Amino acid sequence: MDNDKSTLVDMGDGSTGPRARRRDAAATREAILRSALIAFTDHGYDGVGVREIANAAGVTAMLVNRYFGSKEQLFAEVVEVAFAERTLIADDVESLSRFAAAALVAAEPRSVDGFLLMLRSVANPRATEILRAAIDAHFQLPLQALLPGARAHERAALFLSVLAGVRLMQQVLGNPALATADAAALERRLRPLFELLVHPPAGAEPS
Amino acid sequence: MDNDKSTLVDMGDGSTGPRARRRDAAATREAILRSALIAFTDHGYDGVGVREIANAAGVTAMLVNRYFGSKEQLFAEVVEVAFAERTLIADDVESLSRFAAAALVAAEPRSVDGFLLMLRSVANPRATEILRAAIDAHFQLPLQALLPGARAHERAALFLSVLAGVRLMQQVLGNPALATADAAALERRLRPLFELLVHPPAGAEPS
DNA sequence: GTCTATAAGCCGATAGAC
DNA sequence: GTCTATCGGCTTATAGAC
Numbered sequence: 001m002d003n004d005k006s007t008l009v010d011m012g013d014g015s016t017g018p019r020a021r022r023r024d025a026a027a028t029r030e031a032i033l034r035s036a037l038i039a040f041t042d043h044g045y046d047g048v049g050v051r052e053i054a055n056a057a058g059v060t061a062m063l064v065n066r067y068f069g070s071k072e073q074l075f076a077e078v079v080e081v082a083f084a085e086r087t088l089i090a091d092d093v094e095s096l097s098r099f100a101a102a103a104l105v106a107a108e109p110r111s112v113d114g115f116l117l118m119l120r121s122v123a124n125p126r127a128t129e130i131l132r133a134a135i136d137a138h139f140q141l142p143l144q145a146l147l148p149g150a151r152a153h154e155r156a157a158l159f160l161s162v163l164a165g166v167r168l169m170q171q172v173l174g175n176p177a178l179a180t181a182d183a184a185a186l187e188r189r190l191r192p193l194f195e196l197l198v199h200p201p202a203g204a205e206p207s
Numbered sequence: 208m209d210n211d212k213s214t215l216v217d218m219g220d221g222s223t224g225p226r227a228r229r230r231d232a233a234a235t236r237e238a239i240l241r242s243a244l245i246a247f248t249d250h251g252y253d254g255v256g257v258r259e260i261a262n263a264a265g266v267t268a269m270l271v272n273r274y275f276g277s278k279e280q281l282f283a284e285v286v287e288v289a290f291a292e293r294t295l296i297a298d299d300v301e302s303l304s305r306f307a308a309a310a311l312v313a314a315e316p317r318s319v320d321g322f323l324l325m326l327r328s329v330a331n332p333r334a335t336e337i338l339r340a341a342i343d344a345h346f347q348l349p350l351q352a353l354l355p356g357a358r359a360h361e362r363a364a365l366f367l368s369v370l371a372g373v374r375l376m377q378q379v380l381g382n383p384a385l386a387t388a389d390a391a392a393l394e395r396r397l398r399p400l401f402e403l404l405v406h407p408p409a410g411a412e413p414s
Numbered sequence: 415g416t417c418t419a420t421a422a423g424c425c426g427a428t429a430g431a432c
Numbered sequence: 433g434t435c436t437a438t439c440g441g442c443t444t445a446t447a448g449a450c
Contacts, residue, residue: 023415044330046253049443060417065445120330122379123251132380140382154396157376157384162400165372169364172329173339175347177364189361192403193369200396230433256425267435272427417450425442432435 029067031057036064036078041113044120045075045127075121076130082114083138088163093146097194100159104166104190105183114138115167135160147198155197162193236274238264243271243285248320251327252282252334282328283337289321290345295370300353304401307366311373311397312390321345322374342367354405362404369400 035057039048050071054061068074087110090099109116118135121127144156170178178186242264246255257278261268275281294317297306316323325342328334351363377385385393 025415028415044253046251047330050445051443061444062418062446063416066416071444119326119375122375123254123327123330128380132382135380135382140384151392151396153384154388154393157382158373158396158400160382161372161376161385162369163372164375165368165370166365168326168329168371168375169368173335173342175342175364175367177347177360178368181361185358186361189358189365189407192408193365193400196399196403201399232433235433257427258425268426269428269436270434273434278426415450417448419447419449421444421446423443426440428439429437430435431437432433 025067028057028059028063032059032064032067032074033077033081036074037081037112037117040075040078040121041082041111041117042120045124047120050074072126072130075127079114079117079130079134082112082117083134085112086138086142088115089139089143089146093148093198096143096146096159096198097191100163100194101187101190104163104170105181105187107183109171113167113171115164116171119164119168119172149200155200159194159197162190162197166190232274235264235266235270239266239271239274239281240284240288243281244288244319244324247282247285247328248289248318248324249327252331254327257281279333279337282334286321286324286337286341289319289324290341292319293345293349295322296346296350296353300355300405303350303353303366303405304398307370307401308394308397311370311377312388312394314390316378320374320378322371323378326371326375326379356407362407366401366404369397369404373397 032053036048036053039053039056042048049061050064051061053074054064064071064074068077088100088103090096103110114134118131121131139160140153140156143159144152147155147159149155166178169175239260243255243260246260246263249255256268257271258268260281261271271278271281275284295307295310297303310317321341325338328338346367347360347363350366351359354362354366356362373385376382
């Protein structure tokens with residue numbers, strides 16, 4: 001974590017090159033993890049091979065299985081990293097709509113984006129199982145605990161649905177109306193949508 | 208289309224079995240197309256091989272490329288079939304919210320579901336390009352033409368985002384709050400969400 | 415701690431027989 | 433119109449050398 005040698009750097013002994021990280025297990029593991037995070041987010045679980053991940057980290061494919069056991073276990077660790085920093089869900093209920101809307105219209109989307117990782121990996125059943133558990137633990141449960149009123153789990157699930165759906169159309173399918181829209185205008189459009197789920201009008205409540 | 212011989216049936220000459228469709232090009236092509244529709248919807252573009260599609264249709268893999276040129280062209284035809292019947296988008300603006308909400312809570316989801324096909328195939332860049340064009344032609348353009356008021360393209364894109372996002376959480380990730388929810392209650396929750404996009408309150412309109 | 419080499423299998427696409 | 437057989441390349445995972 002504290003040693004950013006994910007690319008080739010000098011070793012302090014004057015030498016540089018593909019073997020610069022040689023004999024530093026922790027740095028190698030970290031380099032593989034970061035490489036996998038980028039690759040899985042860009043191409044999805046099935047769209048990436050361990051060779052590709054290893055090459056980008058400056059090692060051979062064998063070390064991926066050496067350190068992580070299998071591609072599937074590597075993916076599980078990547079998912080935890082991607083969902084660790086929670087910049088989409090605010091800590092207080094009054095900021096939820098603002099945070100979510102702001103995150104969706106941010107000029108530069110976060111490079112570590114769990115939702116993008118999810119959208120490109122849900123075709124694989126094993127990846128989906130891992131993602132289901134992570135979404136539940138990192139988003140669904142904290143969010144429904146924060147929401148006031150009845151049927152919080154239902155409204156939390158719809159909140160996440162909107163978040164994922166917009167990310168899909170905007171970032172994955174590249175819909176021009178969302179990808180290149182005026183940020184402020186889009187944000188004003190999104191906030192009432194989220195607000196309807198955070199604070200549903202009393203009259204519209206299902207029995 | 209008019210000849211439903213996607214599975215093994217008799218040929219009218221008394222014979223039945225795996226070769227019943229032998230020497231009927233149109234029926235073979237149709238059988239492959241239907242098999243591919245099911246397989247791509249269930250497992251996504253990268254999750255299915257041409258051998259699998261061919262086996263389920265009762266033919267060999269070679270015929271898939273014979274009739275469709277390539278896996279990619281087969282996928283393009285499947286996408287057109289999946290998006291041909293438009294049961295999600297109503298013909299009049301007043302029914303849009305009701306139709307969309309009803310489709311999302313239907314007890315038995317349609318076997319031909321373009322959104323499910325999309326969600327499980329967007330990891331592949333070539334499949335995504337095909338899907339982008341089909342979504343635009345079959346959903347975005349008709350919907351934004353139907354919506355009254357300003358920024359119809361933006362509201363149409365968000366309408367589709369909600370549709371896709373709910374389908375994702377509900378059908379792909381299997382979120383219990385959406386997958387096993389009370390249908391009537393969920394529908395009452397969804398309709399105002401769509402209605403906010405179809406008829407945005409004048410005061411909340413972005414400038 | 416990291417390498418090369420390889421096992422075992424799946425992929426899409428094609429050649430040629432009938 | 434459909435078949436078998438195969439090409440070349442990709443995949444994950446592992447054995448053994450250094």
